[in-house]
Amino acid sequence: MSGPDYGRSFAALRAACPDEWSAYTDHAFVRGLGDGTLPQASFLHYLVQDYVFLVHFARAWSLGVVKAETMAEMKTCARTVDALVNHEMALHVKTCAKAGIEETALFSAKEEVANLAYTRYVIDAGLQGDFLDLMVALAPCCFGYGEIGLRLVGAACNDTPYADWIATYADVDYQQVMVSFGDMLDAAVIRRLGADFKATPRWAQLQGRFTKATELEVGFWDMGLLGA
Numbered sequence: 493m494s495g496p497d498y499g500r501s502f503a504a505l506r507a508a509c510p511d512e513w514s515a516y517t518d519h520a521f522v523r524g525l526g527d528g529t530l531p532q533a534s535f536l537h538y539l540v541q542d543y544v545f546l547v548h549f550a551r552a553w554s555l556g557v558v559k560a561e562t563m564a565e566m567k568t569c570a571r572t573v574d575a576l577v578n579h580e581m582a583l584h585v586k587t588c589a590k591a592g593i594e595e596t597a598l599f600s601a602k603e604e605v606a607n608l609a610y611t612r613y614v615i616d617a618g619l620q621g622d623f624l625d626l627m628v629a630l631a632p633c634c635f636g637y638g639e640i641g642l643r644l645v646g647a648a649c650n651d652t653p654y655a656d657w658i659a660t661y662a663d664v665d666y667q668q669v670m671v672s673f674g675d676m677l678d679a680a681v682i683r684r685l686g687a688d689f690k691a692t693p694r695w696a697q698l699q700g701r702f703t704k705a706t707e708l709e710v711g712f713w714d715m716g717l718l719g720a
């Protein structure tokens with residue numbers, strides 16, 4: 493199964509962990525979003541946890557500003573921090589408010605272990621490693637949701653209550669952001685490892701980080717299902 497074109501590096505990373513990648517992007521939670529069978533309690537539980545997730549993800553992307561080596565890299569990271577903190581989290585706030593959950597409750601929500609494991613893994617990849625270690629740990633989150641959004645918008649039944657969620661990630665603007673991120677990642681990889689990056693020992697390490705972050709996405713969906 494091939495996915496959208498988000499660049500060479502992502503295509504190589506994804507192709508090297510097909511089982512983990514389908515466990516993530518074709519998870520029961522994702523199917524439930526598409527056909528509308530996901531219980532609302534599971535969705536809300538996920539959304540509250542995802543708010544906390546985005547708080548820590550914004551911290552991880554901020555680390556990208558610290559580790560960037562070019563102006564293009566720094567701009568991508570700075571833009572993403574702004575998008576997360578000032579825009580994407582507003583969607584969570586709005587949806588939860590409709591269900592009677594206030595933003596202060598979101599910020600102080602008890603963080604599930606699967607959630608904590610994922611974001612701290614990513615932050616540690618950035619602290620211990622360099623810009624590439626951080627970017628490949630961040631990549632499954634961004635590209636995976638882009639791929640899920642595109643697939644579901646083509647296949648979703650019309651009356652799923654999760655149409656807004658699907659539309660957010662299938663949106664052309666979001667897809668364009670993923671294409672730009674893919675371009676930036678390709679340039680960052682080639683700058684540091686060369687055009688034949690897949691032949692380098694360093695690539696195997698980066699692949700390990702990408703695969704681990706993908707597994708942690710599976711754990712996040714599992715957590716969402718259990719929360720109902």
Ligand SMILES: Cc1ncc(C[n+]2csc(CCO)c2C)c(N)n1
Pocket residue numbers: 542545549572575576580633634635637638709712
């Ligand atoms: C568990 C989890 N994984 C991925 C995303 C999607 N996401 C989070 S940050 C980001 C990129 C910056 O815009 C994207 C696409 C999510 N919300 N929650």
